[in-house]
Amino acid sequence: MGYLRGIxxxxxxxxxxxxxxxxxxxxxxxxxxxxxxxxxxxxxxxxSAVQAVAPGVLWSAFAFxxxxxxxxxxxxxxxxxxxxxxxxxxxxxxxxxxxxxLGNFSFMLLVEIIALPVFVILYDLPLSVNLGALAAxxxxxxxxxSAVGSLLSAMSASTRAREILLPVLLFxxxxxxxxATVKSTGPALxxxxxxxxxxxxxxxxxxxxxxxxxxxxxxxxxxxx
Amino acid sequence: MKAQQSGRYRxxxxxxxxxxxxxxxxxYFALLFAPTERTMxxxxxxxxxxxxxxxxAFLAFFVVFVASVLYLATRDLRHDVLAASSAEIGVxxxxxxxxxxxLWAKPxxxxxxxxxxxxxxxxxxxxxxxxxxxxxxxxxxxEKAARFAAVxxxxxxxxxxxxxxxxxLWRTLHPKPVIGxxxxxxxxPTMLIALLVCxxxxxxxxxxxxxxxIRLERVQRQLRRAQLERG
Numbered sequence: 001m002g003y004l005r006g007i008x009x010x011x012x013x014x015x016x017x018x019x020x021x022x023x024x025x026x027x028x029x030x031x032x033x034x035x036x037x038x039x040x041x042x043x044x045x046x047x048s049a050v051q052a053v054a055p056g057v058l059w060s061a062f063a064f065x066x067x068x069x070x071x072x073x074x075x076x077x078x079x080x081x082x083x084x085x086x087x088x089x090x091x092x093x094x095x096x097x098x099x100x101x102l103g104n105f106s107f108m109l110l111v112e113i114i115a116l117p118v119f120v121i122l123y124d125l126p127l128s129v130n131l132g133a134l135a136a137x138x139x140x141x142x143x144x145x146s147a148v149g150s151l152l153s154a155m156s157a158s159t160r161a162r163e164i165l166l167p168v169l170l171f172x173x174x175x176x177x178x179x180a181t182v183k184s185t186g187p188a189l190x191x192x193x194x195x196x197x198x199x200x201x202x203x204x205x206x207x208x209x210x211x212x213x214x215x216x217x218x219x220x221x222x223x224x225x
Numbered sequence: 226m227k228a229q230q231s232g233r234y235r236x237x238x239x240x241x242x243x244x245x246x247x248x249x250x251x252x253y254f255a256l257l258f259a260p261t262e263r264t265m266x267x268x269x270x271x272x273x274x275x276x277x278x279x280x281x282a283f284l285a286f287f288v289v290f291v292a293s294v295l296y297l298a299t300r301d302l303r304h305d306v307l308a309a310s311s312a313e314i315g316v317x318x319x320x321x322x323x324x325x326x327x328l329w330a331k332p333x334x335x336x337x338x339x340x341x342x343x344x345x346x347x348x349x350x351x352x353x354x355x356x357x358x359x360x361x362x363x364x365x366x367x368e369k370a371a372r373f374a375a376v377x378x379x380x381x382x383x384x385x386x387x388x389x390x391x392x393x394l395w396r397t398l399h400p401k402p403v404i405g406x407x408x409x410x411x412x413x414p415t416m417l418i419a420l421l422v423c424x425x426x427x428x429x430x431x432x433x434x435x436x437x438x439i440r441l442e443r444v445q446r447q448l449r450r451a452q453l454e455r456g
Contacts, residue, residue, distance in 0.1 A: 172352040
């Protein structure tokens with residue numbers, strides 16, 4: 001089976017599975033909005049500080065919601081022996097890894113796209129978005145988070161303490177990514193030109209490439225048995 | 226076997242004597258020999274221990290990275306023992322950095338902590354390697370723990386340059402590197418000597434602790450295996 005066809009097949013399996021139950025997606029979305037509401041209590045209503053911290057709140061919510069989906073993407077495979085089945089597929093280990101990254105990436109991105117307008121309303125953000133810049137930040141940030149998250153999820157899913165271990169492993173590693181996304185989301189939301197955030201976008205792309213490479217190379221050692 | 230063991234103990238003895246002597250020497254150089262800094266006064270003398278700890282911590286994490294790659298390449302558990310031991314000592318020295326830093330910052334910057342990128346980076350590094358140690362403790366079997374830890378040791382270390390990159394993008398309160406830094410920076414020659422003495426002392430201390438920790442790790446694993454065999 002070809003590399004790309006293998007990725008497409010496993011991705012399709014996860015997509016069908018998710019669309020039949022919609023468990024992950026609905027939980028991620030509800031959790032994302034809950035975080036937005038909870039953070040709101042930290043600020044005085046109507047203060048201008050709300051808009052200044054909105055990108056941080058946004059990405060905290062995205063990251064928390066994302067980790068739910070990423071955690072589940074391997075734990076349900078381990079629970080029902082699905083991982084054994086995946087490993088028996090006549091494909092390289094890298095195919096399984098990239099299919100999982102693609103799945104986590106698209107679910108997380110979908111949640112972000114749905115949640116973002118709600119955020120704009122709840123936090124009363126000015127409606128002068130630079131759509132191109134915002135799309136670039138969302139795609140690059142979500143890709144990096146899924147890239148390193150999928151590797152660490154495969155790891156934590158086969159330990160004794162999977163739910164508590166994944167956030168502990170993933171968040172410190174993802175810190176540069178979160179800094180860059182938060183720093184560039186602000187200008188993108190207020191309609192600044194993309195050139196202003198080029199530095200952060202380059203950092204995000206470097207993060208994505210580095211961790212796609214490192215993770216796809218080390219993934220086979222994680223799912224060995 | 227016996228001759229090899231006594232040779233090992235002799236090396237240990239030499240290392241410990243050298244470490245003890247150089248730590249004593251480091252105290253003399255940092256506290257008495259080095260000149261008092263013009264604006265900061267005596268409190269600046271913590272610099273010698275602060276910077277030496279930071280460098281040794283980086284060295285320890287670099288050893289974790291190299292040992293992790295070697296383990297995945299060879300599957301020799303000796304590399305894993307080295308990685309586990311070095312990570313723990315790295316966390317210890319990072320803790321020292323994070324303790325001496327605020328103690329120095331309070332009188333000089335008038336605050337224990339600022340979210341300056343370099344401080345934040347060190348804190349993140351500390352969290353990454355604490356997570357590394359937690360990962361090890363959550364995976365029961367030696368071989369699987371070794372594999373997972375090796376992968377995370379590589380991922381964590383690969384993260385360091387990216388975290389460092391973000392430093393340059395933020396404005397920073399922390400002084401620029403004094404060695405190999407910009408023009409106009411630089412240490413007084415006697416200060417540099419004191420720093421190098423401290424660095425040597427801490428590096429020797431690292432080696433001593435590493436050898437002890439490796440021996441402890443081996444004994445612990447033997448004990449666990451023996452317990453498993455007896456049921």
